[in-house]
Amino acid sequence: EAGVTQFPSHSVIEKGQTVTLRCDPISGHDNLYWYRRVMGKEIKFLLHFVKESKQDESGMPNNRFLAERTGGTYSTLKVQPAELEDSGVYFCASSHWRVWGPYEQFFGPGTRLTVL
């Protein structure tokens, strides 16, 4: 079974540019999560999809971030326009769904974003 994959692995862009990150979850996982880890800080939740619907986007920092999951398969996270403070590692995770709480989440390798 293939794990969670993310693309690209690294991205270096200039302030004001646009970047789109992609995540392919484990096949059959309805839940898809985006997280971000800024240098020296803890992993922070950004948002959660259940299939194609945004279940919780309370962690999205501002409206420069747009996440989509068309068809309930892969997801994209677009940052437009990028700012210096957006630099960090963006992780995607996926899990099964169960009624009383989250299943174990499996993480992708992350995308390291550097905004210059």
Add this chain to the structure above:
Amino acid sequence: QKEVEQNSGPLSVPEGAIASLNCTYSDRGSQSFFWYRQYSGKSPELIMSIYSNGDKEDGRFTAQLNKASQYVSLLIRDSQPSDSATYLCAVNSRTSGGYQKVTFGTGTKLQVIP
């Protein structure tokens, strides 16, 4: 108060010893608890999950949960240099919107000295 608190370390233990990693959480309603291992430059890897009070053992790893004290720990027996990594405690909690989400601690860096 942070939702999930861990000592950042580093925690140094000699090879073969027991490493004890601790985590406290603030949401009394939390139901699911996870330990992830993260090697430098890599993504978090799930190593243990625990849902009920008591101990759960898996090989050299034992997770311990005490919901009354809002405390979860991870014991690593016979520590090996390859166990050197950052260990992340993750706890599910309910958001103000009523959704379940997982919150991570900052992680404890473990160093196993050969």
